[in-house]
Amino acid sequence: MQAWFHKLRRAVPVLRLPEKPRRGDGPWVIIRSLVFFVLFYLYLWLIVDLRLIYGGGGAMSGFPVFFKGWVFLGEHLSYPGGPVEYLSALLSQLFYAGWAGAFVVAVQAWLIGLCVGRLLKAMDLMVIYWLRFVPAMILLILYSQYVYHFVTTMALLVALVFACLYVKLARATGRARGLLSAESQLTKLIGPIAFLGLSVVLYTVAGGAYLLFAVLCAIYELFMAHRWGTGVLYLLVAAVIPYVEGVLILGASLPDAFCRLLPFSWRTLNSVTRRRMVEAVYVLYLFLPVIGLASGLGRTLAKTNPLFGMLERIRQPLSEGRHDRRRSKTIRSKLRRLATAPAVMWAVGSLALFGISGIAVFFSYDRESKALLAVQYYACRRMWPQVLDAASQNPDSPFVINAVDRALYHTGRLGYDMLRYGQDLDALLLTGEDNVVAYWHKFDTQIDLGLVNTAEKNLTECVEVYGAQPGILKRLAFVNLVKGDIGSARIFLGALSRTLFHATWANEWLDRLSSDPNLAHDDQIQHLRSVRLKKDNPGLLFGKDGLLLVLLEENGTNRMALEYLLAHYMLKRQLDRFIKSLKRLSDFDYVEIPTLYDEAVAIYVYGTRKPFYLEGYQASPDTIRRIEHFSEIFRRYSGNKQAAFSELAPDYGDSYFFYHIYGFSARKE
Amino acid sequence: MRTDRPCMVTLSLACVLVCAFGVQRMSFAGAISAYNSVDRLPKIHPDYSSTVVPPNIAPLNFVIRESGSAYRVRIHSARGTAIEISSRSPKIAIPQRPWRELLEKNCGGQLSFEVSLKAAGSDSPSRSDEQWSRFSSFQVEIARDAVDGFLVYRKIQPAAGAWGSMGIYQRNLENFGESLVLNNGYLADGCLNCHTFCNNHTDKMLIGIRSGEYGSSALLIAGDVVNKIGTKFGYCSWHPSGKVVAYSINKVTQFFHSSRDEVRDVIDLDSLLAYYLVDSQSVKTSPSIAKKDRLESYPAWSADGRYLYFCSAPLSWKDRGVLPEHYDQIKYDLMRVSYDLDRDQWGQTETVLSATETGKSILLPRISPDGRWLLFCMCDYGCFPVYQSSSDLYIMDLAAAEEKGSYEYRRLAINSDQSESWHSFSSNGRWIAFSSKRQSGAFTRCYLSYIDEEGDTYKPIVLPQKDPTYYDSCLWTYSVPELVSEPVRMRKEKLGRVVRGSGKISVDMPITMATPRAGQLPTHEEPWLGGRE
Known part of the structure; x- marks a missing residue:
């Protein structure tokens, strides 16, 4: 053996x-660390793009909001862990600019690594000093997965900083003891007093994350300093502090007093989006205590068991x-x-x-999550080409399809290119059963269409689920301006004016309201007021084509309602209704009939042998040639859809001929 | 000695700064010898002019919405020292102690507010006096009757279907102190609703709880003891004896309007009244208050406990699971039924005011502690006035009705064109607190209004805040303001622990209710169906 x-x-x-215990990292080690964290930063900035996490785009809850002023600060100072939540909320706002957010996360990862390294050294575990990079790697994985656990990791960082402080104090005390020939009572008490002081402060600042600090200190005392009594005392204090300070003094609930800001908190576990990848955060929290405990127990057992003794010698220089x-x-x-x-x-x-x-x-x-968030990010900012570009990475998501249809409409391409992308009938308005709570992705389409009340309902529900995110507040202000509820709009604008990056926008609107209270000179508001649904019927909100028809009946110039209605009928393959509605096209200034509409008309005319009349409309010769060619291929396979697929898909995959036969588009990559 | 130097430098700097600030402040606060008179009231927010305020109310801080580079406000009355405030900010923060002294010395009198401002851009010290303008002063009446010291309300977001953050808070009306009674963080999310007190005291209190994790229950607080009653209480009312709680059970469904100003609406697809006997820890109901063909809700005991007032609408549609087509025709009558506490016996139900007579739905009856006044809401239809902009407050003189034999009512002068609801009386009956959406259609705020011996009400004040612009960006909705004479002293963690604990008072529903089968209470746990302001 x-x-x-x-x-x-x-x-x-x-x-x-190494032969000699290192005082610090050598220059090459520092360079390696530097390169690592620079790459870490560049990866988060340029590849992950933390702007996409800002606000969450409806894919994640728990991203904090931040408001300027004493009230917001005061709220956060009233409960254990509030200061870390406040700091995290403030720093998270920097995700608004990808480079700044990446910098914040990189610094956080570096600091966590630094603290872990210090603690490993303190535990005399230089042999696994390289483990200090593990937290950064876990953070890389978390952000690559587009999950947000920044608040929890910030609490972890603060706890680790305090643990390092304690170790430094304890070592200094130890040295002082060494200098003194006889240990005085005072030096014996310095450690516990420092622990108690740090505990009180840390618990106030970081809530439940304090427990990590306490456990690390106890492990240090038990296994490094061999002060068994002190170690056990610390564990007892760790059980008492949250109750006394949290429950009795600050009035927190028992679960919150012990768990707030820990990944085990119900606040994380009760939410589907917040508990994504939470296991990785468990590892972040547990790996130092587990290592410390294992190492400490190993050393203790080494004194009694030869096998453990051998293992222990692994650590020796x-x-x-x-x-x-x-x-x-x-x-x-x-x-x-x-x-x-x-x-x-x-x-x-x-x-x-x-x-x-x-x-x-x-x-x-996670490319798919990134695509979903990117599509949502660009769609919220009405950056249509970018929406279409980002959509290719996650084309089947109904949220992506919804945004793509909106982008195509706003670029005038819905009637041309709709079938170049995946389509789904329920995605058009996100009306399916699966989309009952897809609040975030619905409201912009609804605002554009004139479904202001529906958008308001979804927006207020978003506030409840995602918090008062600036993007939501902006839209709530906007829909209330459209509705003429200026009092409510002012409140939403007032809240926005207390945010970091949206105050200018809000103040501009507040100024405009002062000079033009009814916004009579605002074209966008006036347009939306004109297309706004006027019929009040609770049953309407759950309709699809019925809702669009009412919008069109109320305002025949609602172009988006018409194009969505036509898209709806096309996707549902209800050509008789499509043809009926297509006649409204003459109310608009279309230069030509869009290709897909032309193809649908051709199918209708060929299928029913009924003529189609529309002022100024003539079937395109190209469409006639294409439908004849399509039919010829189809006939060649005796109407066998499966057999004809491979020949039809390359040339006709994005045509309505193809969709009408197959019920889906063979979208081009 | 060396180490002391930075301290000394810092201290000296601080002294210089304090002196400089003081000199600047003193010169600024000096008397204005000349000013231009502006023959109109200043624009202030919140608008406290011509209001009646309690003699124990917190300072009515306000913001002057006039453009200026400096502001002065002088608050004075017949007795006591005037309060003079100079500020470069239009936000006027009134010091608490002088304010309290001024109010105490002038109970029943009048406060005058003189507002002056220095024109914007005129910062030259030599000509400063010449550029001051003084507006016409406005007055505030100080009532002789104090308001109860505390207001308990629920803070909730405009939409609460997903049980996001919400909590019951208490506010000390004599200062700006607000503290949490209980929020849903103590029960791992969920819904808290309808806090109810017995005779404006907090020693007997009920809080309704709905939680996905811990189920539906009602917290019954009696002195230092908290019990969880294992069933859901809807709208509650304490019998003045404190021995009985009448409550409603509602099958609530929320629906949405496609175009109306208020998006959300609520309908009770089914409801009935029941009552909880505190001593025997049992639940009962009676055919008088739980008719199969009626929807009963909003119980309210008379001051002497001899009558239970409530609202009731005919259940006129068959499919109870869906929103009826004529939902906007459902209107509630105001009913009452006698009750003998000693014999636990109910009498005959009688109609106090019918919806047919008023053309409106009558909701939320509340009776003044002296038993004379019945305050209620009326709106165009339905059971939930907060979501009806047509909801206004009305008053009925019950004493006069006893004499005349007919119930007469009148609309209060304090209504706005938005929804008024959730009213409650103070223990002396001279103040009412209510929720109103007059500032905006989306957010309710709490208001206080004086009500005199004749039942006349006076221009209300919004619940004062330390920062007078607080409501301009406040995303909370304030609902169910209840005036209480002392704070809720029960620790929130104790309340939370009882909710989370397994111990509860189990109650069985003994008789057939409106729709549910005997022995089975209706449960409506879907959060999106349950959230209401």
Whole structure:
């Protein structure tokens, strides 16, 4: 057993420590760290793009809102963990600019790593010093998955900083003890007093994350300093502080007093979107205590059990290894020496670090989530080309299809290119049963159409689910301006004026309201007032084509309602209704009939043998040629849809001929 | 010595700054020798002019909505020292102690507010006096009758279907202190509703709870003891003896309007009244208050406890699961039924005021502590006045009705063109608190209004806030304001622990109700059906 153990130590250089205990990281190690975190930052900024997480786009809840002023601050100072939540809310607003958000996260990851490194050193675990990069890797994975746990990780960071502070204090006290020939009572008490002081402050600042600090301090005392009584006392204090300070003084509920800001909190676990990837945050919180405990127990057991003793010697410095090397002058020993050379170890370590990080990123990077968030991000800002571009990464999501249809409408391409993208009848207005609570993705389409009340309903529900996000407040102000409820609009604008990045927009609107209270000179407001649904019928809100028909009946110039109605009938393959509604086209200034409409008319005319009359309309010769060619191919396969698919899809996959036969489009990549 | 130097420097700097600020302040606060008179009232917000205020109300801070570079406000009355405030900001913060002294010394008198401002852009000290303008002063009446010291209300978001953040808070009306009674964080999300007090005291209190995790229940607080009653209480009313709680059970459905100003609406597809006997810990109902063909709701005991007033509408549609087509024709009558507490016996139901007579739906009856006044809402239709902009407050003189044998009512002068609802009396009957959407259609705020011996009400004041612009960006809706004479002292964690705990008073529904089968209480746990302001 002994021989095997020595072989193991010689074979695995990483299990050894340098000869001399390091005072700090050497320049190459620092350079490696620097490169790592610079790449970390660039990845988050340029690839992940944290702007997409800002506001969440309806895909995540829990992204905090932040308001300027004492009231908001005061609210956060009234409960344990409030200050960290306040700080996190403030820093999270920087996600608004991708580069700033990435910087914040990179600094957070670096600081966590720094603290972990310090604590590993304090636990005399230099052999696994490289583990300090694990939190950063976990954060990379989290952000690659587009989940938001920033508040919890901020609480973790604060707890780790306090733990480092405690260790530093405890060591300084230890040195002081060493200098004094006899331990005074005072020096004995410095540690516990510091612990208590730090506990009170940290609990107020970071809530339940305090428990991590307490456990780390207890582990340090139990296994590093071997002050058993003190360690046990700390664990007891950890159980008491949340109750006394949290429940009795600050009035928190018992679950919140112990768990707030921990990943185990009901506030995280009760929400489907917030508990995504929460296991990774568990690892962040647990890995230091587990390592500390395992190492401490190992050392304790080593004193009594020879097997544990051998394992314990893994940690011992390389000086013993050098003794071995002196004995042997063989090639093997030279190779071994080479393998343990600092430069080689640095290179191997760097390769491992970047390799593992690269693999983690490669496997965790969630393109579909990114596409969904990007589509939502651009759609909210009416950046239509970018919407269509981003949609290609997640074309089947109903939310993406919904945004694509809206983008196509606003670029005048719905009647041309609708079938170049995946389509789904329920995605057009997000009306399906699965979309009952898809509030976020609905409201912009509804506002554009004139369904102001429906949009308001969804927006207010969004406030409840996602918080008073600036994007929602903007729209709530807007719909209330359209409705003429200026009092409510002013309140939403007033709230917006207390945000960091949307105050200018809000103040401009408030100024406009002062000079033009009814916004009689605002074209957009006037347009939306003109297309706004006027018929009040609760049953209408659950209709699809009925709703669009009412919009058109009330205002024949509601072009979006017409195009959506036509799209609805086309997707439902109700050509008789389509043809009936198509006659409204003459009320608008279409230069030509869009291709897909033309194809639908052709199918109708060919299928029913009924003529179609529309002022100024003539079937396009190209459409006639195409439908004849399509029919010819189809007939060649004796009407066998499956057999004809491969020949029809390349040329006609985005045509209405194809959709009408197959019920879906063979969209082009 | 070296170490003391930074401290000394800092201290000296601080002294210089304080002195400089003081000198600047003193020169600024000096008397204005000349000013231009402006022959109109200043625009202030909230508008407190010509209101009647309680002698124990917190300072009525306000913001002057006039453009100026400096502002002065002088508040004075017949007795006591005038309060003079100088400010470069239009926000006027009235110091609490002088304010309280002024109010105490002038109970039943009048406060005058003189507002002056220095024209914007005229900062030159030499000519400063010449550029001051003084507006016509406005007055505020100080009532002789104090309002109860505390107001308990629920803060909720405009939509509450998903049980987002909500809580019951209490506000000290004599200052700006607000504290939490209970929020849904104590029950891992869920809904809190309809806090109800017995005789304006907090020693007997009920809070309705709906929670996905802990079920529906009602918290009954009696002194230092909290019990969880294992059934859902809707709208509640304490019998003045504190021995009985009448409550409604409502099958609530929310629906949405496609075009009306208020998007949300609510209908009770079914409802009835029941009552809880505190001593025997049992629930009962009676055919008088739970008719199969009626929807009963909003119970309210008379001051002597001999009558239970409530609202009732005919159940005129067959399919109870869906919104009836004629939902906008459902109107509630105001009924009452006698009750003998000693014998636990109900008498005959009688109609106090019918919807046919008024043409409106009569809701939320509340009776003044002296038993004379019945305050209620009327709106175009339905059961939920907060969602009806047509909802106004009305009053009925019950004492006069006893004499004349007919019930007469009148609309209060304090109504606005938006919804008024959730009214309650103070313990002395001289103040009413109510929710109103007069500032905006989306958010309710709490208002206080004086009500005199003749039942006349006076221009209300919005619940004062330390920051007078607070409501301009406040996204909370304030509802169910209840005036109480002392704060709720029960610790919130204790309340939360009882909700989370398994111990409860189990109650069985003993007799057939309007629609549910015997022994089975209706449960409506879907959050999106339950959220109401």
